[in-house]
Amino acid sequence: MKALIRVTGAVQGVGYRPYVAELANKYELSGEVKNLGGIAQIIAEGDEEKISSFVNELKNSSPSGSIVLHVSLDYLKSSEPESLSRHSGFRIVGSSGEFDETYLPVFPPDIGICPDCMKELLDKKDRRYRYPLISCASCGPRFTILKELPYDRETTTMDVFSMCNECSLEYGEGRRRHAQTISCHKCGPQVILQEKSNASKVKCNEHECEENIETREGDEAIIRAIEILQNGGIIGLKGIGGYQLVASPYNFETVQRLREIKGREQKPFAIMFDDLSDIAKICNVSEMEKDYLLSSARPIVLLDKKEDPFAENVCGYSRQIGAFLPSTGVHKLITKVFKELIVTSGNISGEPMIISDEEFNLKFFDKIDGVLFNEREILRPLDDSVIQIIKNCKGKESPRFVRRARGYVPLPLFLEKTLKENAIYEAFGADLKNAFAIGFGDKIIQSQFFGDMEDYSILKLQKKELSDFERIFKTANLKADRKIIIADLHPGYHSTAIAKDYTKESEEILADKHQDIEFKQIQHHHAHIGSVMAEHGLKDCIGVAFDGTGFGTDKTIWGSEFLICRGGEFERAAHFKPVRIVGQDEAMKNARVSAACYLYDAGLDIPAKMLKDSELQLLKSALENNINAHPNSGMGRLFDAVSCILGVCDYNSYEGECAIRLQNAAEEYLDKVSGNYSFYDKTSEDILCGEYIEERIFSDMVVLNEKDGRLIPDISRVLEYMVCNLASENTGRLAYAFHYALAEITKDLCIRISEKCGIRDICLSGGVFTNRLLLGLCERLLVKEGFVVYYNRVFPTNDQGISVGQIYLADL
Incomplete structure (x- = not known):
């Protein structure tokens, strides 16, 4: 008998063809296996029973790193195609240029050293x-x-x-066998170290060079790079997904210099450890955290500290350490000596990770002490993925992405419901933490994290990567009679403008192919909720989106939304009271501005220490005359305001800093009153939900108003209590009470909304829900009321997940 077998899934780049060949030999089958587009095609010849056993094993087992979605089996006539009986054994043949036009290929991500x-x-x-x-x-x-x-x-x-x-x-x-990256000391790309020499000036092309470049190769390069690091230096290192900057975490001056080079003021650095046992010495590591640290993706995992032996400017006030293990041989050779190293992306903060040797040298060579690179070209930047493991109210651990990139991109989301037949979806996401997505059939493939599109280099990179994704996944060849392009509702977003331009370009191209094109815009927070719905296959839910900012259908800034989501539509059922914020861009950085605006709105005095007299007069004048003062219900600005009012943090040197430090203050308070509180050591609802600590001081202070059928909580009295009692109250206690109050409001609003619409499924999303304390409190209170709670796991809850939600909602 002769059979044609097709295997779909992530079956290229993972040693799948050698695996098939070995399996075929086990069952004494002749034939061949080859890559066909994004699938593996097998022709097997032999006993029918052995072919059947062979196929069953293909369905139930596969090599590490592969994902098998479907295995099809068709028996053929010996002449269709031509019999291979003249071939002995089973062979791996060259790939075919053919392509299955009904299938969006699956391709594996970069894989850490095995x-x-x-x-x-x-x-x-x-x-x-x-x-x-x-x-x-x-x-x-x-x-x-x-x-x-x-x-x-x-x-x-x-x-x-x-x-x-x-x-x-x-x-x-x-x-x-058929490992496409196979290489060695003799034939593969080699590592090279370049550094400025201490030698005197030399003649170069008839001009006088100010300095000479000293070069070492192979193991000498590694040894010299280690010497530089031991002497307190900083090196550039070419990794798998782009350049990185490497330094010792124990030298304060070196770390400060690194911050100045990158333009990174306060944000904690991740630490690469040599071994899991080294991590366990200073961090709490759960079983799931251990699994992710050791996984082939090698992500950065945010771990709670047991101690912090590093220089104080490495992790700073953070209660966690972003820890990860070596993903390549070069990383391992260096960490074997150091045990712990700062390994951070090789870029100026806010710009893309650099993949070009020339560009990296242009920007960094004169600022650092050496560059360790290799001759293999990198085609696209992929930064390290970042994951946080949380526990739900039943004590079950689950991963949550903060950044999804190397090790996971371009693995798709496999949908429970197939997208509309014969339609290709391309979503352009939002402007912050931008990532686009492509949808077809039963899959949505999201790009890597890019960054903030205010930076022109990020904008250029996004355009280039979209073109690359379309070419690699051959979207132009897919069997589709229409393309649906989706953007955010915000008229001023760069991503929206690019999507509109792309639509016009596509109209001209697709006209010749007799394909239709459709342009859609989806409200920002609705898309946040859509990303959760996509992951869990939901059609209806109550969506709670706590976020920084997003353009609303009423043309004001939203960000504390309670949405009744049915199919692809939504109703805005509730939101926090909008407060006019002066100078939106400035307020996103300067929490003192947000705090002053919230206090002014509540009719409270603004403390003299919060703003200078001249600043205060300008702010009051702007609010009184409604100049550059825009209504904003964003939860991000509320967290900034409370953080400033409580004296925790009054300036965001990086996104979310004030909110993170407010969360830290609340968790530190939990530590003290509950006896070394930990999300992993204690899962009691009593501790997290205030029944043990009894910090419900704000429960009766929230005023619930109603306007145009929407519920609108007002927390002015909460802010008044904070201002009046700050001197006598514990700051951490107030910070925790604020978190708990938000969770109680969320529960109460969901109860009332559910009574109206009959929906019991709750989706929580938006950047503010990166806060594990707030998420945990909300989940526990809602589950107690009988709700089923969902949140992001496959994609980040921040704006990176937006493009997935855009596609899912556009299809409903």
Whole structure:
């Protein structure tokens, strides 16, 4: 018998064809396997019972890193296609340029160094001992070096490196069989260290050079890079997804210099550790956190500190450490010496991660002490992913993305409901934490995190990456008679403008193909809720979106929304009282402005220490005359205001700093009153929900108004209590009470809204819900009332998740 078998899923770049070949030999089948577009196509010839067993094993097992979605089996006549009986055994053949026009391909992300390669890296007897770019069929770069599908060496940036005899032999059999990144000391890309020499001036091209460049290669380069770090220096390091800056976390002056180089004032740095045991010495590590740290994605995992041995300007006031493990051989060789290192993205804060050797040298070479790079080209930047593990009210752990990038992109969201037939969706997301998404069939593929589109370089990168995604996933070849383009409702967003321009360009292109094009805009907070609905396959819910800002349908700034979501439509059922904020852009940074506006709105005196006399008079004049003062119901500005009023933090040197420090104050208070409170050591509802601590001082102070059928809570009396009692009250107690009050308001509003609409499913989303304390309190109180609570897990709850929600809602 002869069979045609097609396997769909992430089956390229993970050693899937060698796996199939070995399995076919096990069942004594002849035939071939090849990559076809984004799938694996197999022709197997042999006994029917053995073919059936072969297919069953393909369905139930697969190599590490692969994802098998579907395995189809069709028996063929011996002449259709031509019989392969003349071939002995089973072979791997070259990839086909054919493409399944009904299927959006799945491709694996970059994969961290596997245990086998790690062992070889450190084995003196192995020929790849201390080869920094070691990889195999189960690990190494994938998406960052991919030009197009199908995935073969010639379609990656490894195509310029010819294999030596030893690598060629390994390419034919064993663990590196058809490993497209196979290389070694002899034939692969090598590491090179460049640094400024202390030598005197030299003649160069008939001009006098101010300095000479000293170059080392191979292991000498690694050894010298380690020496620089040991001497308190900073090096640039070319990783898998782009350049990184590396420094010791124990040297205060070095860390301060690094902050000045990056333009990063206060935001904590992540720490790369050599081993899990090193992390466990200073951080609490749960089982799920351990699993993610050791996973092939190698994300940064936010862990609660047990102690902080690093220089005070590394993590600062943060209660957590962003910890991660080496993802490549070069990282491991360095951390073996240091145990802990700051490894941060090689860019100026706010700009894209740099992938070009020339650009990195232009921006950083004169500012740092050496650059350790290699000759392999990186095609697209992928920063480290960031994950936070939380526990729900039943004590079950779940991951939540803060940033989704390397190790996860471009893995798709597999939808429970297939998108509309013959339609391609492209969503452009929001301006902050931008990421676009493409939807077709039963999948939505989201791009990596880009950043803030106010920066022109981010805007350019987004356009380039969209073009790359369309080429790689061959969206132009998909069987579709229309394209739906989705943008945010905000008329001033760069992402909205780009989407509109893209629509006009697409209209001209698609006219020749007789395809229709449709442009849609979806309200920002509705899209936040849509991202949760997409992950969980929901059609209706009550959505609670707590966010910084978003353009509303009434043309005011929203951000504390309670939405009744039915299909692709929503009703704004409730929101916090809008407060006029002067100078929106300035207020996003300067929490003193937000605090003063909230106090003014509440009819309260603004403390003299909050603003200078001249600033206070200007602010009052603007509010009294309604000049550059716009209604804002954003939860982000409320957190800023409370943080400032309580004296916790009055300026956001990076996004969300005031809110994070307010959360820290509340959690530190919990530590003291509950006996070393921890989200992992104590899961009692009594502790989190105030029944143990009894911090419900604001429960009767929230005034619930109603306007045009909407419920509008007013917290003016809460702010008044804070101002009047700050001197006598514990700041942490007030910070915790504020969090608890928000959760109580959320519960009460959801009860009233549910009575109106009959919906019992609650979706929580928006950047403010990155706050695990607020999320935990809201979830516990809502679950106690019998609600089913959902929140983001696959995509970030912040604005990066917006584009997924845009596609899901546009399809409902």
